Each structure stands twice: as C-alpha cells, then as structure tokens.
Amino acid sequence: MSIVQRLLDRLGLAPDTFDDDDVRLAAEQAVVDLLELVMLVDGSSAEAERELIRQFLDERQWPGGHNPYSYSEEACARARLALAPGGPLDEFLATVTGRLATDDDRAAAYAAVLDLAGVDGELDEREARLLAGLRSRFEAR
Numbered sequence: 001m002s003i004v005q006r007l008l009d010r011l012g013l014a015p016d017t018f019d020d021d022d023v024r025l026a027a028e029q030a031v032v033d034l035l036e037l038v039m040l041v042d043g044s045s046a047e048a049e050r051e052l053i054r055q056f057l058d059e060r061q062w063p064g065g066h067n068p069y070s071y072s073e074e075a076c077a078r079a080r081l082a083l084a085p086g087g088p089l090d091e092f093l094a095t096v097t098g099r100l101a102t103d104d105d106r107a108a109a110y111a112a113v114l115d116l117a118g119v120d121g122e123l124d125e126r127e128a129r130l131l132a133g134l135r136s137r138f139e140a141r
Contacts, residue, residue: 038116
C-alpha cells in the first residue's frame with residue numbers, strides 16, 4: 001500500500017472521492033518533482049535542463065488556478081532539501097512515486113527524467129544512481 005493510500009485511509013477518504021483531474025494533476029506534479037530532483041542531483045542545473053522543464057510545464061494543460069511555474073519553484077525547494085546532507089531523500093521519493101498510480105504514469109515519468117538526465121550530453125554517476133533507484137521503485141510496484 002502506497003503512502004498516499006495509507007494517508008487517504010487514515011483521513012477516511014476513499015480514492016474514488018477524487019476525480020480524474022485530481023489524479024492527473026497529482027501525477028503531473030509528481031513528474032515535476034522528479035524532474036527538479038534529477039536536474040539538481042549532480043549539483044548543478046544546466047540551461048538545457050531548465051528549458052526541458054519549462055517545455056514540460058508549457059505542454060501540459062493545468063487546471064484553472066494552478067500555476068505550474070509556482071509549483072515548479074516549490075518542487076525545486078523540496079528537491080534541494082531532499083538532496084541536502086542527511087536530507088529526507090527516501091521519504092521524498094516515496095511520496096512522489098506514490099502519486100504515480102498507473103504503469104503508464106510511471107513509464108511517462110521515467111521517460112521524462114531519463115530525457116532530462118541526458119539533455120546536457122552527460123550522465124553523472126549521481127544521476128545514474130538516482131535513475132536506477134527510480135527504476136527499481138517503479139518495477140517494485
């Protein structure tokens with residue numbers, strides 16, 4: 001059972017109380033969280049990486065009232081915290097990957113982060129470890 005499902009159970013909320021837009025938004029936001037994490041894991045952020053994230057944000061249809069750029073800034077701050085020495089990286093990954101409910105969501109998220117990791121022409125060993133860890137998490141579900 002995912003962290004999200006446990007939280008919903010604890011709050012007494014059945015998953016069917018959310019509509020498809022809520023589920024889709026959660027999955028899209030999870031991808032943004034992962035993109036920011038992969039961008040920062042090697043200790044730098046190249047312009048090509050930032051541009052790919054902007055493209056991702058611009059290509060999606062976000063529900064009214066949701067500013068994807070504000071969310072991206074918040075996701076970047078969460079990713080920095082998770083990557084800090086002693087930071088809550090495992091908890092961050094568990095929460096984020098828990099919002100990717102379907103195999104299609106996980107495959108799309110993995111493809112997006114794989115594209116981002118390679119956009120600067122180099123795959124840093126920290127990026128490679130993170131990608132391998134994500135793949136393991138996705139395969140375990």
